[in-house]
Amino acid sequence: MHRLELVNRELQTWFGVDFTYWDGETGEMMRAAEMQPPGDENFLSPMVRAVAAKKKPEIIAEQAVACILALPLAMDSVTVIATSPFLTGDCYESEDEYQGLARLLGTTPERAAAWTREQHSWTTQSLERMARLQLSKLSVDEEARRLTNEIDKISDSLSSTYEEISLLYGLTQNLRISSSDEQLGDLALNWLLEVLPCEGLAIQFLPTGDDNVSSKGRRETKTLSVGVCPLEAQQLSHLVQHLNLGEKGAPFVANQRITAREEWPFPKVRQLIVVPLAEGDNIFGWIMAFNHCENKGFGTVEASLLSSVGAILGIHSGNIELYRQQSEFVTSVVQALTSAIDAKDPYTCGHSDRVARLSVCLARQMGQDTDSLNLLYMAGLLHDVGKIGIDDSVLRKPGRLTDAEYEHIKLHPELGYNILKGLKQIEKVLPVVLHHHEQWDGKGYPYKLKGADTPLLARITAVADAYDAMSSDRPYRKGMPEEKVDAIFREGAGHQWDPAVINAFFAARDELRDILSEERAEIRFDVRDWLK
Numbered sequence: 379m380h381r382l383e384l385v386n387r388e389l390q391t392w393f394g395v396d397f398t399y400w401d402g403e404t405g406e407m408m409r410a411a412e413m414q415p416p417g418d419e420n421f422l423s424p425m426v427r428a429v430a431a432k433k434k435p436e437i438i439a440e441q442a443v444a445c446i447l448a449l450p451l452a453m454d455s456v457t458v459i460a461t462s463p464f465l466t467g468d469c470y471e472s473e474d475e476y477q478g479l480a481r482l483l484g485t486t487p488e489r490a491a492a493w494t495r496e497q498h499s500w501t502t503q504s505l506e507r508m509a510r511l512q513l514s515k516l517s518v519d520e521e522a523r524r525l526t527n528e529i530d531k532i533s534d535s536l537s538s539t540y541e542e543i544s545l546l547y548g549l550t551q552n553l554r555i556s557s558s559d560e561q562l563g564d565l566a567l568n569w570l571l572e573v574l575p576c577e578g579l580a581i582q583f584l585p586t587g588d589d590n591v592s593s594k595g596r597r598e599t600k601t602l603s604v605g606v607c608p609l610e611a612q613q614l615s616h617l618v619q620h621l622n623l624g625e626k627g628a629p630f631v632a633n634q635r636i637t638a639r640e641e642w643p644f645p646k647v648r649q650l651i652v653v654p655l656a657e658g659d660n661i662f663g664w665i666m667a668f669n670h671c672e673n674k675g676f677g678t679v680e681a682s683l684l685s686s687v688g689a690i691l692g693i694h695s696g697n698i699e700l701y702r703q704q705s706e707f708v709t710s711v712v713q714a715l716t717s718a719i720d721a722k723d724p725y726t727c728g729h730s731d732r733v734a735r736l737s738v739c740l741a742r743q744m745g746q747d748t749d750s751l752n753l754l755y756m757a758g759l760l761h762d763v764g765k766i767g768i769d770d771s772v773l774r775k776p777g778r779l780t781d782a783e784y785e786h787i788k789l790h791p792e793l794g795y796n797i798l799k800g801l802k803q804i805e806k807v808l809p810v811v812l813h814h815h816e817q818w819d820g821k822g823y824p825y826k827l828k829g830a831d832t833p834l835l836a837r838i839t840a841v842a843d844a845y846d847a848m849s850s851d852r853p854y855r856k857g858m859p860e861e862k863v864d865a866i867f868r869e870g871a872g873h874q875w876d877p878a879v880i881n882a883f884f885a886a887r888d889e890l891r892d893i894l895s896e897e898r899a900e901i902r903f904d905v906r907d908w909l910k
């Protein structure tokens with residue numbers, strides 16, 4: 379119900395009449411009373427303006443049998459004046475006497491006479507007292523109404539703050555390096571669409587990484603969107619270019635003041651917030667909110683929320699990028715070391731790569747998980763890295779080794795261990811490098827470990843290593859025939875080698891044979907990239 383109606387009903391209850399309402403500023407009549415003569419407009423208009431200025435109830439006109447009461451009412455930001463005539467004396471005896479009252483009431487003498495007959499008589503003092511009481515009650519009501527509105531607003535704001543905190547908390551719960559930035563971006567967009575009063579949202583991830591073909595960075599711009607996104611992927615890039623946000627980290631907000639201009643090139647975009655996904659000086663992309671649902675302007679509340687999400691996504695992208703760079707660095711180191719081993723011992727070129735693949739095949743046969751397969755692959759590539767420290771004359775000797783030469787070559791597991799031990803990122807391969815020449819019966823080296831004391835991945839590598847060594851041709855001898863290799867393994871199971879690994883060897887015999895005949899492949903450290 380309109381506020382004026384509510385006030386009128388209230389005044390009617392107290393005074394028993396309905397009132398006429400005036401604009402306190404202009405003195406114009408806003409609403410005439412239905413049951414009462416409204417009064418003479420020309421006469422009353424300046425009077426109500428004076429009452430509005432004084433802000434006090436007042437009897438603004440008085441005549442022998444009646445008066446007009448004026449009440450100033452504060453309504454939001456304007457003052458409205460309520461007026462009504464009241465009978466204050468006895469009725470006149472003849473109609474001629476009603477001329478003056480009729481003028482005051484703005485009606486005919488007949489109607490003025492009829493009016494006096496319907497009225498209860500008041501004293502001016504009781505009218506004024508009632509007016510003061512009524513005004514103070516209305517002002518209390520008004521204050522209560524204002525406080526209720528305030529509480530509603532605070533409650534709305536609290537509930538939206540709660541939603542925002544939940545959203546940010548949810549995002550931080552997903553800040554794992556294993557979640558891709560696109561997965562996290564997708565999550566953020568869907569949550570934001572529920573919280574922000576916008577029609578659509580988009581994220582544009584910029585390419586990362588370098589031109590190196592083996593780099594796993596993002597090669598092309600990637601766009602995600604939810605809701606009604608008014609621009610295509612390519613237009614989003616134009617938008618960012620057009621806004622010339624470049625290196626700036628602050629959120630950019632455009633409302634109709636900007637978008638209504640003739641030179642604004644994206645007519646479907648009425649309101650817009652653009653925030654960078656930034657970590658330090660690095661910008662990994664942009665998150666954008668489009669078009670306010672109620673066509674209002676976006677404000678600081680929306681911009682700050684989007685900024686917080688942009689910062690979280692930026693930090694996550696920064697971490698992923700750092701992790702990628704580290705992984706690629708480790709890959710390069712391992713590749714360099716593998717090339718160094720091959721260069722040192724050209725007779726066995728490709729041995730490390732084959733041992734790595736054979737080990738993965740055996741481990742997979744034994745039910746090892748992907749992390750172990752990845753580790754074993756890297757360990758296979760590096761297992762003989764210690765040979766870099768062995769004399770060329772011994773390593774490349776075509777014939778049989780002397781005892782002293784054999785003792786020298788037996789140093790390579792420990793040499794390898796010492797070469798790699800400072801590299802934190804690949805420390806997990808150290809047990810394989812150190813123990814790949816131990817034997818099940820304890821007759822191996824360097825520590826003569828027995829049975830399961832030798833780490834499982836080293837026991838697996840030992841079988842892969844022996845299989846490749848026996849099967850491959852050397853300049854001074856041909857590779858052994860398959861039957862002989864198999865016979866040696868059967869004989870050696872439970873003596874030189876772990877019987878469980880030998881079982882896996884025979885179970886995966888065909889696949890292992892295929893690996894030996896394969897061309898040397900590109901090094902790819904995530905076995906999921908090349909395992910079928």
Ligand SMILES: [Fe+2]
Pocket residue numbers: 761762790814815
């Ligand atoms: Fe070795």
